[in-house]
Amino acid sequence: MRWVKALLLAAGVAFALGAATGVQAAQPKCAIQAKLPPKGLPKGLGPYANKTLELSPCVDKELAKKGEQLFEQYCSGCHKITQRYVGPPLKGVTIARSPEWIMNLFLNTQEMVWNDPIAKALLQQYLTVMRPPADATEKDFRAIYEYLRYIDATGKTEVK
Numbered sequence: 001m002r003w004v005k006a007l008l009l010a011a012g013v014a015f016a017l018g019a020a021t022g023v024q025a026a027q028p029k030c031a032i033q034a035k036l037p038p039k040g041l042p043k044g045l046g047p048y049a050n051k052t053l054e055l056s057p058c059v060d061k062e063l064a065k066k067g068e069q070l071f072e073q074y075c076s077g078c079h080k081i082t083q084r085y086v087g088p089p090l091k092g093v094t095i096a097r098s099p100e101w102i103m104n105l106f107l108n109t110q111e112m113v114w115n116d117p118i119a120k121a122l123l124q125q126y127l128t129v130m131r132p133p134a135d136a137t138e139k140d141f142r143a144i145y146e147y148l149r150y151i152d153a154t155g156k157t158e159v160k
């Protein structure tokens with residue numbers, strides 16, 4: 001029986017070593033690696049105030065493509081990516097703000113711009129209340145968010 005124990009011990013040691021060195025190998029390989037926002041950013045007010053939007057470390061290109069089309073349709077009248085327009089430039093926003101804050105701004109705009117300190121300061125600067133499309137669904141906004149993530153990951157505004 002002793003050799004069985006020795007074998008088990010050896011296997012255990014090998015496994016532990018494998019796990020220790022495997023940490024790096026386990027890093028996901030992405031076609032497009034996302035730039036994730038730092039943890040602990042404010043979440044704002046609204047349906048995502050007490051929720052966590054789990055983000056994949058990889059950008060979902062298909063979803064971003066859908067988001068690009070929705071962005072053209074719903075947002076480009078007020079936003080450019082690198083320049084100030086009616087609203088702020090959106091480059092870097094997925095790193096500067098938490099995903100929950102952005103989703104709350106989309107889904108709960110009025111309360112955000114009147115009561116959230118960051119959105120309030122933006123309103124004072126831009127003097128226009130953002131008007132997201134009333135007929136867009138939460139899924140549409142999530143796709144648009146993925147498009148913004150794509151921009152921040154690649155520096156490109158066209159998904160291809």
Ligand code: HEC
Nearest residue numbers: 074075078086087088093113122123126128129130131132
């Ligand atoms: C009527 C113009 C208008 C439309 C349409 C609009 N926005 Fe905005 N957006 C603004 C303004 C103005 C602000 C600054 C906050 C405020 O004053 O409401 C803003 C703020 C933002 C912010 C926060 C920027 C930051 O620096 O934190 C994001 C993100 C954003 N908009 C994304 C979008 C997206 C995505 C859409 C399309 C679904 C959209 N907006 C539609 C005008 C608009």
